Amino acid sequence: MEYKNLAKLYNKLESTTKRLEKTDIIADFLKKTETELLPTVTLLLLGRVFPTWSEEELGIGPKLLMKAISIVTGASVDEIEEEIREQGDIGKASEVLFKRKSQLTFTPHPLTVEKVYNDLKKLAYITGKGAQSKKIDILIGILSLASPIEAKYITRTILEELRVGAGEGIISDAISLAFNIDKEIVERAYMLTNDLGMVAKVAKSEGEAGLRRLSLEPGRPVKPMLAQLAESIESAIEELGEALCETKYDGVRVQIHRKDDKILIFTRRLENISNAVPEIIKRVEKSLPQEDFIVEGEIIVNIEGRPGSFQYILQRVKRKYDIEEMITRIPLTLYLFDILYYRGPLIDEPFKERRKILESIIRPIDGKIELSRQLKVTTENIKDGISLFRESIKEGHEGIMIKDPNAPYIPGIRGKKMLKYKAEPETLDLVVIGGTYGKGKRAHLIGSYLLAARDDETGELKTVAHVATGLDDKTLKELTERLKEITIEEKGRKIRVKPEIIIEVAYSEIVKSPEYESGYSLRFPVVKRIRDDLSLEDVDTIKRIESLFKP
The missing domain is CATH 1.10.3260.10 (DNA ligase, ATP-dependent, N-terminal domain)
Structure with missing residues (x-):
């Protein structure tokens, strides 16, 4: 062609x-x-x-x-x-x-x-x-x-800046239309394979029957199921009737695959970090069966029994050299909480059944590889869920997850079957698309960052805020150097950059604003941390901002 x-x-x-x-x-x-x-x-x-x-x-x-x-x-x-x-x-x-x-x-x-x-x-x-x-x-x-x-x-x-507004959703719909196959069948095939190219090829060559045969396969990562924010523990439990509540760990979410004799570890952004965490691979080898599987968990830094800073974990998973030295300096613990494949795909099984299977095959190693702490909570014992939340916060964790025990695993979907409740207010993960250099003594530093959210329909990035607070001098210098490397355009003090650095932002309020392309703005935004564990697909959407907006 x-x-x-x-x-x-x-x-x-x-x-x-x-x-x-x-x-x-x-x-x-x-x-x-x-x-x-x-x-x-x-x-x-x-x-x-x-x-x-x-x-x-x-x-x-x-x-x-x-x-x-x-x-x-x-x-x-x-x-x-x-x-x-x-x-x-x-x-x-x-x-x-x-x-x-x-x-x-x-x-x-x-x-x-x-x-x-x-x-x-x-x-x-x-x-x-x-x-x-x-x-x-x-x-x-x-x-x-x-x-x-x-x-x-x-x-x-x-430069990965195509900018024609053809996101995954539109292409998925186009495959359905082109080959006259029901949208839901195309979407499920994509959900299971995470490969639109394969879906398009099979749709054309084998039709609906071929797409129905596509399935989860160890060695090929799938997008993680995502959680919505719970307004309160009580309202979440009352809505679900009963829930499996777990400690929410503040680390890097991972998907671990065993395919034949090879173990692969992928982050939430589906980045392969197997080489950076060899000790985790050794523990998985000891603790889980010598059979193909896909399990999901969270890797945290464990310093004398307390979770370490999120930035420490990024030092580990991004490391390419001197790995052995880092294993000693920054010790890790893996908490497993779900299983997607074992002797066949399990994502259509209820979460409570998947959890039972996971519990039946793991041999925990204390402080090294463990199951996430979990308990069953109903409307009759909501206080136990509140106690778990308080204990988790006291131990230095983020909060709790509240999961529907009867829910299947739905890759890439953020829904009410899995909720999170944190001690801190909700934040947004936004991508840096531009910045402004400072003045005077700070003229060599990019001190203000233009942030964008993702349009759900087209996948395009649309501006939502400028943020200029929350970073210490060391991080400010590091971020400036990174942004210089990906600068596309420079005009006076302002720059435009390739969208690849994602920042977690806290704010006091979401307001409507014609100043930004998204139609929304953030009042008093503050940088919480740089999210090198996320990809562009993880950037929060305008639809999510709309859902958080309170007129």
């Missing part, structure tokens, strides 16, 4: 904000796409080269990309930066620059979707001495063959 056809599709999608129109456009395109190419096209429609749970990443920042654009177009990096400021986006800037180039030269046009995708994939595997030079050569190879409109979307894809 010629890449220009995909670029034209992107252009159509960008020209409308209507969900149904986008769905129709994508459905028509998927119908015409060769079956074997559907996984690739679906990924590229999401603006990705690799699935969210893949360990691979392109490793291309704006500066390296601008260098490649400079070589291909003849424009200086300063001219490229000026064009980006003018256009507000590296894609549009590339289109303008490539139009100027095309007036001077004529290049044959052999670019295909397969070539663009395969060449971009190669970038992830280039490491070591001379890596940057080799990556530049690949970028030049692709861009030198690109027309202006192709350059627009290739550059955006490289």
